Amino acid sequence: MKKLLRVLNGEALDVPPIWLMRQAGRYLPEYRETRTKAGSFLELCYTPELAEEVTLQPIRRFGFDAAILFADILLVPQALGMDLWFVEGEGPRLAWPGDDQNLGALRPVDEIDETLGPIYETVRRLSGSLPDDVTLIGFAGAPWTVATYMAAGRGTPDQGPARRWIYDNPSGFSHLIDILTEATIAYLCRQIEAGAEVVKLFDSWAGALTPEAFRRFSIDPARRIVQAIAARYPSVPVIGFPRAAGVMYEEFARTTGVRGVALDQQVPLDWAREALPGVALQGNLDPMLMVVGGDALKDAAKRIVGAMAGAPHIFNLGHGITPDASPEHVEQLLQAVRN
Numbered sequence: 001m002k003k004l005l006r007v008l009n010g011e012a013l014d015v016p017p018i019w020l021m022r023q024a025g026r027y028l029p030e031y032r033e034t035r036t037k038a039g040s041f042l043e044l045c046y047t048p049e050l051a052e053e054v055t056l057q058p059i060r061r062f063g064f065d066a067a068i069l070f071a072d073i074l075l076v077p078q079a080l081g082m083d084l085w086f087v088e089g090e091g092p093r094l095a096w097p098g099d100d101q102n103l104g105a106l107r108p109v110d111e112i113d114e115t116l117g118p119i120y121e122t123v124r125r126l127s128g129s130l131p132d133d134v135t136l137i138g139f140a141g142a143p144w145t146v147a148t149y150m151a152a153g154r155g156t157p158d159q160g161p162a163r164r165w166i167y168d169n170p171s172g173f174s175h176l177i178d179i180l181t182e183a184t185i186a187y188l189c190r191q192i193e194a195g196a197e198v199v200k201l202f203d204s205w206a207g208a209l210t211p212e213a214f215r216r217f218s219i220d221p222a223r224r225i226v227q228a229i230a231a232r233y234p235s236v237p238v239i240g241f242p243r244a245a246g247v248m249y250e251e252f253a254r255t256t257g258v259r260g261v262a263l264d265q266q267v268p269l270d271w272a273r274e275a276l277p278g279v280a281l282q283g284n285l286d287p288m289l290m291v292v293g294g295d296a297l298k299d300a301a302k303r304i305v306g307a308m309a310g311a312p313h314i315f316n317l318g319h320g321i322t323p324d325a326s327p328e329h330v331e332q333l334l335q336a337v338r339n
């Protein structure tokens, strides 16, 4: 069995499998070149040959143990009928069809495949072209995190509009989370049918929720998504990433049914090993070290490997690699983790 799948089945390996969040991205010159050829980030996402190419680039260059589908969490709200565009140097923008925040104007969940077909095609191509020992990871944004972008129409420092929506119109917000939960289940199942061997749920803004709201809008949807996938594809593990959830990581790991939990860089690994038994742990190097490199990087990487020795562990960053990171530092990291 492939290394990543062995770890997600509970095995502790002497050398942990390694991949990096956002491993295909702007820190790689070959990515920037393909992105220019595509014309825009969204064209890149929706052109299967090019999305396949950028997914493979970090595998060819570094020999990571896993490849993550090249796409974006915001393609799902786009498939539900929102306008999506990216402002150069700023980030995503989303606009509602018709009236402001009118859930009734969204397209039905069973129509998302009309938009997302090319993404499944990218997965199919990758499952044929990846080296035999590399695991293919599919993904989606978790409902809460996707909702934060839908509510604000863009990224925000504090997820204010979605947090406010929870109080202003609880039943409306719950309805939005239900729609996104159903869409996420459909989207991930299609990725699995196309060849994804693991799926990851990115709840990047989970840390903005109160404990009560975290249970309702992060844990409950994750549990429903995991159950729906387990019912149809029992051998496909789900990795959850409730970023910055703090002590709530424990309840997330215990009650959602995920087989892997991705940890951000604030989580102490000795605490996580004790508090999150029965799941594989992924993480949690500070992404800043990919900019810094050298001894600080190597020492921190070795500390993480040491702290996780004897436990099922997938080496990764605590969040995505940034555009100012250096490919040479990725080489240094692989050396430190593998030797």
Ligand code: CP3
Binding pocket: 020, 021, 022, 023, 024, 025, 026, 035, 041, 068, 069, 070, 071, 072, 073, 074, 090, 091, 092, 139, 155, 202, 204, 320
């Ligand atoms: O390599 C990979 O990890 C696979 C592809 C991937 C992308 N986005 C490509 C991307 C994945 C898994 C994501 C997830 C994603 N997208 C998240 C969750 C993970 C996280 O980082 O917290 C979120 C919140 C988004 C939404 C998003 N997409 C934002 C806020 C931005 C703009 C900020 C930025 O980094 O520019 C994007 C754009 C984006 N998604 C880029 C890439 C490579 C950069 C776009 C470009 O090439 O111009």
